[in-house]
Amino acid sequence: MDRYERILALHRTLRNSRYPVTVARLQDELGCSRATVYRDLAFLRDALMAPIVGDGEAGFRYDAAEADRFELPGLWLSSDELHALLAAQQLLSRSGGGMLSNALAPLQQRIEKLLDEHSSGRQWPVDRVRVIPHRSRRMDEQAFRFVCSAVLERKQLSFEYRARSTDEKTRRTVSPQRITHYRGNWYLDAWDHGREALRSFSVDRVGGARVLDAVARDIDEAELDRHLAGSYGIFSGEPKGWATIRFNARAARWVADEHWHSQQQGRALADGGYELRVPYSSPRELLMDVLHYGADAEIVEPASLREQARSLLALALSNYEN
Template structure:
């Protein structure tokens, strides 16, 4: 039984029996007197558990905070984790911090992280060392002002509409919109908001770094089921996954490039197989070729688009334009 399990056991014993002697606690936990003393002291000092020694009954019990004889309903946190699980949660926190702009998420999660580290007790330094040894390297991150992230996240949780002033990069225009937030998406180190746009009467995806101003509204947000979000916004390739028509691109990678590409997931619905000559054929759905073309181009002469004439022509044109820069 590890220490967090002992804490839980102590809480149950005091809850069910009211007052439990030191010897009875030792017998139930099967620990030494010194270990039990450390556990009781830790529960009182670090987790603020109101455990007191009752001289009259010669045992330990929870002390009621209002002067009554009845103990409060909940003294200790209702959820307990093993030390292995705590280490996993702290590691997850460090990974999440790598996605965090301006420390917004970390700031709200820090009290929970402090408590998790406190639950490790003597292993607290080990947990901190573990977190320092998990590193997330983010490239080309587009930072989001914390005020916008918090406001939109709050509106999403509270199911409220938001007014946005938004800069659309494709035509370099600024528009004002009323939206119902549906989902926050982190994609390639950039945050996006999936929302129902009441101006265009449909689902749209907004880059948070392009939000110039945001204001919460008291109007209740329109609800869109997750399955409908996925069907309309995730069907195609990448962040441009939405669209009425979805086409399939067939990419043929060289045997050398295949060693890496074969272990990559380009899309949840992708299809792939190895050819006899060691090349790797990958099929991915797309509705807008913009991002797919960028990913194809980064593989240079290690990939060939086959069958899709429109996509082949688009890639060829971009390669010709790029080659002129270095002629």
């Protein structure tokens, strides 16, 4: 443990201890000599102005009246915490196809500088963190920035939106509620003032965005979840029913560990299979995910959803008849 991490560990130990901590215990926790413990205590007290009280006989602690108000100056993180932060930064910058790289570049530089201070200039192989984007969509970085700014600043947002299903282009004015990352893509949950309803917008279909001066209308979190997260999929709406899907033993080893919905219900079957129940409103996305498992999955109910799956499979099979 280097001095930086010893000071951080010493601070945490003294702050979390209700009673004086002996020098022997500090030696054991910090993995250093008695003289080093005293030097670190002196640095923490004299240079960083920590409210240390006590002596070598009874032990050391923070003054109870000052402990809650004292914080180490600057950013004090352990090497493990910095490595985790650097890995998270790499994940964010690479998962969006580089969209966030420019915005996050200063953060990466600051993290790497802190790591260098920990390790005497050793270079960290950030290329060891590998992120492979899968079916992510191209996105206008400026539009993404405007959307994020409107969400965080609680301002209304105006933009042109081209629906993927119809290719229809409309102008929307919305009160942004939250931005959601789902299956490699970004979505905006918002109150649409023209439709007077909650809507989700795929950010890659947003163009000509501008943040307005008008304050955004805030919708209660419970109402957002009821309308936008109550059913299966990103464009879910309030649930209209429950779907029961049965997976054979081969697929069960995967599905039993998968998160399909916050309210999902699952149970193991006697033959080694797995039964999953999820609430749904629009069946399109649920059908695609079930059909992804091919012959390893079967929709049991409702009958209408089962019939839709059968029709889709028949259409797919017709592509191979000749």
